[in-house]
Amino acid sequence: MASRESDIAPPRDGFGGASRRQVLATLAAAPLAQAGAAAAPVTVELPPIAETGNSVPIRVSVDSPMTDDDHVRSIEIRVPGNPEPIAATYFFTPACGVAALRTNIRLARTQRVTAVAELADGRRLSAHADVVVTLGACVEEVYP
Amino acid sequence: MRARVNLPARARAGEVITVKTLVAHPMETGYARDVRGDLVPRHIVTEFTCWYGGREVFRAAFQPAIAANPFLEFHLRATVSGRVTCRWRTDRGEETALERTIEVA
Numbered sequence: 559m560a561s562r563e564s565d566i567a568p569p570r571d572g573f574g575g576a577s578r579r580q581v582l583a584t585l586a587a588a589p590l591a592q593a594g595a596a597a598a599p600v601t602v603e604l605p606p607i608a609e610t611g612n613s614v615p616i617r618v619s620v621d622s623p624m625t626d627d628d629h630v631r632s633i634e635i636r637v638p639g640n641p642e643p644i645a646a647t648y649f650f651t652p653a654c655g656v657a658a659l660r661t662n663i664r665l666a667r668t669q670r671v672t673a674v675a676e677l678a679d680g681r682r683l684s685a686h687a688d689v690v691v692t693l694g695a696c697v698e699e700v701y702p
Numbered sequence: 703m704r705a706r707v708n709l710p711a712r713a714r715a716g717e718v719i720t721v722k723t724l725v726a727h728p729m730e731t732g733y734a735r736d737v738r739g740d741l742v743p744r745h746i747v748t749e750f751t752c753w754y755g756g757r758e759v760f761r762a763a764f765q766p767a768i769a770a771n772p773f774l775e776f777h778l779r780a781t782v783s784g785r786v787t788c789r790w791r792t793d794r795g796e797e798t799a800l801e802r803t804i805e806v807a
Contacts, residue, residue, distance in 0.1 A: 613769035624779075637767050641733055645767035648776070653759040655718035655779030662769035664731070695731075 600685035602673045611665035611695040618673040619658035620683070624650070630657035632676045639669030640695075664695040703727055703747075703798040707788050712805045713780035721752065722775045725790045725798060731766035747772055749791040755782045780806045 599621035608614045620630045629652045635645040645663045657675070665671075672686040708722040725747060732744030744766065752760040760776055778786070783806045789799040 635767075640767050641731075642765050642767060644765050646765055647763045649761040649763075651757075651759050653754065653757065653779055653781070654777050656777040658777060659762075660773075660775035662773050664767045664769050 600673055600675050600683050602671060602685045602687040604671055604687040604689045606688070607690045608665060608692065610693045611667070611691040613662040614665050614689065614691075615660070616663050616671065617658070617660045619656070620675045622657045622677070624652050624655055624657060626652050627678065629678050630675050631678055633657065633659065634674045634676075635663065636672040636674060637663065637665060637669065638672075640664070640666045665689060665691045666694045667691055703790060703792075703796065705788070705790060705798050705800045707786070707800045707802050709778075709786060709802055709804060711803075712807065715780060715806050717780045718777050719780050719804070720775060720777055721786070721788075722773070723750070723788055724771060724773050726771055727790075727792070729764075729766065729768060729770045729772065733766070744793065746793055747790050748793045750774060751789050752776070752778070753785075753787040753789075754778055755784060780804060782806055 601619045603617040604614065616635065618633055618635065620633065622628065622630045624630070630650050632647055632649050634647045636643055637645045646661070648659050650657050668689065668691045670686050670688050672684055674682055674684045676682050703725050705725040706723065710719050713719050727747050728745065729747065730742050730745040732741065734742050736742050746766055746768070747764050750762040750764065750772075751758055759778060762774060764772060783804065785801050785803055787799060787801045789797060791797050
């Protein structure tokens with residue numbers, strides 16, 4: 559495999575030693591572009607009810623041409639009801655063709671899951687979906 | 703770590719293909735307790751990368767909220783025939799890589 563330097567920014571290493579409260583404060587302070595009805599290119603698909611929080615299917619897509627000038631740089635899945643409020647961050651390049659992903663996440667409790675997309679021009683867009691979790695992923699013992 | 707990568711063997715130039723990946727891993731969050739009540743230490747896959755056409759084209763950073771046996775589906779635009787390499791790395795430095803070839807007509 560070619561050992562060429564990556565064009566992709568290195569992923570943020572979670573939030574290091576920051577506490578849950580600090581992270582949530584950081585997230586709340588970061589302003590998001592208000593997507594109007596005409597421009598709501600981010601979609602989050604989640605089942606409305608999850609029997610168990612251990613594995614909940616989620617699909618996130620962003621309507622983007624994925625050209626060199628206009629593409630999605632990253633998508634972050636936020637799960638503020640979990641002990642660690644970011645589930646994952648995905649880094650895209652124009653070579654992806656489409657900015658969409660599907661995965662399975664853990665949810666500790668009923669909550670609003672938000673996806674935040676960062677575009678090539680630095681704009682950030684978001685969308686969310688509410689999910690009722692009947693039985694949370696097993697983290698209750700140490701839940702703050 | 704056993705892994706699977708699924709993508710079409712052939713594609714037309716410019717076509718957007720779907721890549722499905724799966725890796726066998728417990729994704730221990732560090733919050734769960736075992737039967738004796740002791741915390742199970744964290745052990746998760748933290749990084750996924752995909753290389754195509756000699757470039758890194760997609761990357762993901764996982765936290766404990768990714769379910770066990772991480773499944774991930776994403777897309778690539780087929781441009782050149784060649785290798786698609788997927789690589790996973792854990793927080794303990796373990797690595798697994800899997801290579802597929804795609805023929806672009």
